[in-house]
Amino acid sequence: MHRKKSANHRQVEELPLLPEYKAIPVEPSVERNVERLLGDFGRSDDVIVREIRHAGAESAAAAVLYIDGMTDAAAVNSYVYDVLSRSLNDAQGGEEAAEGPNKAALAGELVFGIGAVRTVSELASLYGSLLSGEAVILLDGSKHAYCADIRHWKGRDVTESTNQTSVRGPRESFTETLRTNTSMIRRKIKDPRLWLETHAVGRLTKTDVTVMYINGIAKPSVIEEVRSRLLAIDIDSVLDSGYIEELIEDGKYSLFPTVYNTELPDNVAAQLLEGKVAIVVDGTPNVLIVPTQLVAFFQSTEDYYQRAFYASLLRLLRFGSVLISLLLPSLYIAITTFHRDMLPASLLFNLSAQREGVPFPAFVEAIVMEITFEILREAGLRMPRAIGQAVSVVGTLVIGQAAVEAGIVSAAMVIVVSVTAISTFTLPAYSMSIPIRILRFAFMGLAASFGLFGIIMGFFVLLLHLCALRSFGEPYMAPFSPYVSPDIEDTIIRMPRWLSLKRPDTSVGSGGRRQRRRW
Incomplete structure (x- = not known):
């Protein structure tokens, strides 16, 4: 084709x-x-x-x-x-x-x-x-x-997003109708340089896939790469944007997503204005954004609607929560198994007393509790909404308390697993929480085998892997690796808007100035 x-x-x-x-x-x-x-x-x-x-x-x-x-x-x-x-x-x-x-x-x-x-x-x-x-x-x-052209079919009305919620900002989210989605983006960017290209992908479904970008801001090399990858797809059906994402992404064997997806039109508009390319697939409310960087999965559109100081605090909280979700169980296993001398004496005595009747080592405890929580989380998602949330919450409380009373796990382990699970939900992008949850088990295995040394070595290997990833030719860890000094202002913290004069250098082709200094 x-x-x-x-x-x-x-x-x-x-x-x-x-x-x-x-x-x-x-x-x-x-x-x-x-x-x-x-x-x-x-x-x-x-x-x-x-x-x-x-x-x-x-x-x-x-x-x-x-x-x-x-x-x-x-x-x-x-x-x-x-x-x-x-x-x-x-x-x-x-x-x-x-x-x-x-x-x-x-x-x-x-x-x-x-x-x-x-x-x-x-x-x-x-x-x-x-x-x-x-x-x-x-x-x-x-x-x-x-x-x-007198097409007309029933479609879902524009409603509030259920997956990406915000306290302040637009409430509308994409629907399953292609033209409704593209028109919602055009409402926010009223400029003739917002160009669209529509391709039919899928031998049987003939699904319309629209590529959107701002001419003069997006890099021509990225646009050409997106176009060539779409045209190279030869598949019988495309029923969701996930088909396209899996076929065009870099690092196909990596756990980390190299394509960003969102349901929010304001998020897509903001990404387009920074030189990104949007891929809108007919029949799905999830729009793909390429290229993307790791820091994009920690950022929320709400960050740009709040004051910079509050938004920066929330971002630091998210990065800290991800580290807790990734490393807290493994740190607990390593310290209680190999490095007990690092704990204060009173805390060590309390933990030893709690574990006195527990028949399993800390690693087995953590694995059992983590798998149990993942089962409850999946059951809560698949059950009817009226009872799914109640069952998951009640099930977690009842099972955790019963496991402690039965002497299968310690109370400290229940606290560690609960804090770890709650920290995962602070990520704005659900697609990033999945690799964090998977890698958590790998770090637990390293901690049980080598202690803190295994955790440190695993973390270094993870950083090397992230630095080697690319998204449509762009470094995945930018602007940290390679280091781009002007773009650091909108990564871990967000600088005030009156100081954000240029668009990120890592994504735009030309026309990088966002505003002019007036003071």
């Missing part, structure tokens, strides 16, 4: 929707076209065909075809069918009777009533338009078909 690109990358030739039909032209006979189409669609009930015949004529003079539920049937009746009937009646008794209605006049009437009509001459384009919800008009004696 290939697409020819123009010099300025703006006009992108349509991807073959049905390659096997690309060389088959539209026939001048309405009857043959309709019969072939119904045969190819298995005479499905949702394919509606409305023919128009002259009095006493054996063959249809025209036909309107559309998919029930994807096309506005009222618009078909009010505009397409009525205009077509009137044009055919006017042509029946005049000089046009032999050739049918005036094609140019008919197209003009349709454009005036509907607003978007185009002609196609191949079955591949005709089928693609029909399956996209457009109404197709066939005229007897014409080797072209008219496609009227």
